[in-house]
Amino acid sequence: MKKRGFEKINKYIMVDFPMPERKTKTSAGYDFCLPEKVTLLPNKLMMVPTGIKAYMQDDEYLGIHIRSSIAIKKAVCLVNNEGIIDSDYYNNADNEGHIMLPLLNRGEGPLVLEKGERIAQGIFYKYLTVDEDSSDTKATRGGGFGSTK
Numbered sequence: 680m681k682k683r684g685f686e687k688i689n690k691y692i693m694v695d696f697p698m699p700e701r702k703t704k705t706s707a708g709y710d711f712c713l714p715e716k717v718t719l720l721p722n723k724l725m726m727v728p729t730g731i732k733a734y735m736q737d738d739e740y741l742g743i744h745i746r747s748s749i750a751i752k753k754a755v756c757l758v759n760n761e762g763i764i765d766s767d768y769y770n771n772a773d774n775e776g777h778i779m780l781p782l783l784n785r786g787e788g789p790l791v792l793e794k795g796e797r798i799a800q801g802i803f804y805k806y807l808t809v810d811e812d813s814s815d816t817k818a819t820r821g822g823g824f825g826s827t828k
Contacts, residue, residue: 683735683803685709688775691730696795699731708744708800711778717792719784724758727798732776734769735803742802743778749798754786757799764801 685699691714699709714730733741743762749755758781769776780799784790792798 681734683733683739685731685733685801687730688732688777690777691728694730696730699801708802710746710797711743711780711799711801712795712797713792714794716794719755719782719790719792721784721786721788721790724781724783727780727782727792729778729780729799731778732769733764733778733801735766737766739803739805740765741778742804743780744800744802745782746797746800753790753792754784755790755792755798756783756785757781758783 687694687698694714696714697710697712699711701707701709711729711731714728717725717727719725719727735741741764743757743764745755745757762778762780764776764778778801782798
């Protein structure tokens, strides 16, 4: 049984780009590389594809963080500061669980990010719930990005 990991979504299955990986033995984050070249316009939000989906245990989530070198050197931020990918986002009906990055170019001109460039990091986290929070009464995810009500 698979515990946690990454897969390409179907649209990018034949695209050659690096899968998320830790670069050192004590790195917490798995670097996400872009599957295609992207141009970010200044002061415009863009949903940037990663071509990746993540699977994990029910009591885990994947936190998505901008790489500090991208934020500092290229003035790019992840609009929501940390993206939270829930375990039931994997293989959802709307978008197969495709992890998208809401990026904002805070620079003064267009910024080109190259295919294969490391842009974000994913860190798996465990989470806790409160007493009387029964999963039996919760809804089942019915869609993709922003689908929980």
